[in-house]
Amino acid sequence: MPVLDLAYSEIGDGAPLVVLHGLFGNKRNWGAIAKSLAEEYRVITVDLRNHGESPWDSDMAYPVMAADVAALIEKLVGGPAHVIGHSMGGKTSMVLAFDRPDLVDRLVVADIPPAPRDSGLIAYVRAMQAMDTGAMKRRAEAEAALEPDIPERMIRTFLVQNLTPAEGGGLGWKLNLEAIRDQMPVIEGFPDIDSDDAFPRPALHLVGAESKYVLPRHHAEIERLFPYGEIEAIPDAGHWLHAEQPALFTEAVRTFLS
Known part of the structure; x- marks a missing residue:
């Protein structure tokens, strides 16, 4: 451990x-x-x-x-x-x-x-992982891309605060989404x-x-x-x-x- x-x-x-x-x-x-x-x-x-x-x-x-x-x-x-x-x-x-x-x-x-x-938050993880953040330059683009899956604006704004400029251009997550996805039953x-x-x-x-x-x-x-x-x-x-x-x-x- x-x-x-x-x-x-x-x-x-x-x-x-x-x-x-x-x-x-x-x-x-x-x-x-x-x-x-x-x-x-x-x-x-x-x-x-x-x-x-x-x-x-x-x-x-x-x-x-x-x-x-x-x-x-x-x-x-x-x-x-x-x-x-x-x-x-x-x-x-x-x-x-x-x-x-x-x-x-x-x-x-x-x-x-x-x-x-059972939080249902695995849906947020899947929506975030599905985005091509490397092709984005602004958090507003990511927020718009999340809207079909996450209609609540406050939640989208909260989630995209985890995006930061990535090496080589685009944006990257400061969250380990793979670990969060795999460990969601433990987190819940x-x-x-x-x-x-x-x-x-x-x-x-x-x-x-x-x-x-x-x-x-x-x-x-x-x-x-x-x-x-x-x-x-x-x-x-x-x-x-x-x-x-x-x-x-x-x-x-x-x-x-x-």
Whole structure:
């Protein structure tokens, strides 16, 4: 299980706060949230493996991704940090909390349960892989090419942020789409966790009130694995609650961490 040296950015001073993005995301997506929270915290935004500027690898099992983050926290902090994780990053943060509770002070999980979920996101991967990005010069071309398969403009705009100028011309993905495609059942899944490994410190599960990711049937499992946890809904927000309601999101995080 090779541990990868993850790319990261940091801003601010104070108690360390590590932020983990979701699938198809990267640390830059969290720039505005990081800038706001940097008034009180040393905010470390991370690119998970196969995303952003971090190295690529074929394995995306959550214990492996959590080990990457644990190594980063040990290197940068040398002890426990607050951790925020959204979606895939939320699952990674939960497994980190179970495997290495010594490195997690308080945990914020954004709109993802500790349970498997069929996301349908493999369709996005296939649409992105089908494009001839090497023949494109602008992200707008890629966004237009994705429209027949992905009608939601916000999602298309989010996905094409992962395109960058390629050597020799054209555009290339900063995502390891092959690994993401092959590991999608693992990404959509979640490990079986024994109650003895429940997280022994405070945790906050923030959910979008309009999201379908965390359902009432998940609450019992959240309570089993996070006995010192709480669940809070962000109104008028879906799965991307931090982008749709940034002020309410940061207010909830501040209140919980303080």
